[in-house]
Amino acid sequence: MSNSLSGTTFGFGLTFLVAAIVGGGLSLFGVRVPVLKTLPRQILLGAVGAILIVSSDQWSHIEEAIKDLVDPVQIVTEKLGPATLDAGATRVFPVSMSRHGPVDVSLQSVLPDLKGFTGAKGLPGQDGLFVTVCGAHDLPAACTKRQMGASDTFSKDLPSGTTTISVFNFANSPRMTFVFLVNHPK
Structure with missing residues (x-):
């Protein structure tokens, strides 16, 4: 995946995940997500966001950063x-x-x-x-x-x-x- 496409995929995924957490009504990275009125819509949007983040080339960097926070490098x-x-x-x-x-x-x-x-x-x-x-x-x-x-x-x-x-x-x-x-x- 090219760097720009991976960055775009990551950006959409992050936007969707944050929007799902706060219940919508969010504009982030040029994407506007309206208020989500039902819990199933929030869960679905969060799942799509998580899938986009994990499928981007950025995931390995995120995974390493999380691992470094939880278990510092020795x-x-x-x-x-x-x-x-x-x-x-x-x-x-x-x-x-x-x-x-x-x-x-x-x-x-x-x-x-x-x-x-x-x-x-x-x-x-x-x-x-x-x-x-x-x-x-x-x-x-x-x-x-x-x-x-x-x-x-x-x-x-x-x-x-x-x-x-x-x-x-x-x-x-x-x-x-x-x-x-x-x-x-x-």
Whole structure:
């Protein structure tokens, strides 16, 4: 549903629901509802309003707002690692979120293992990892991607579901041992 059609559907639904509650005699969002003389008409108008609200794309936002009021978001911290990643390798960590909200990803430590590393040392990127954070329904283009060194942090607001944190070690880098801290809604 397009945003304008969804907004219109939501507006009509809200108008009908409010009019049913107050018994009509209301003009809201350009819609005039006359006084409702019988209870069955109020119930029918309220039901139609509720159906329009729930069928609009706005319902998921309303549902999340109600959930946040009734049961405030709790932030938890997960420690990912220590883990080791060979040169040119990727590792994916799933993070389960039952609520929407901000996800903070911090690279707590990254230690290169130079023992046995024969490549050139001191090249750009050898002191960090390439990190991609994708929400449960993100297309690849919507994922946040960033090269991170020790103590770097970034945030992204994500919907509920399984978030994935992908860590890539560049091919010209030594093997890396790292630890991430991830703060997210419980």
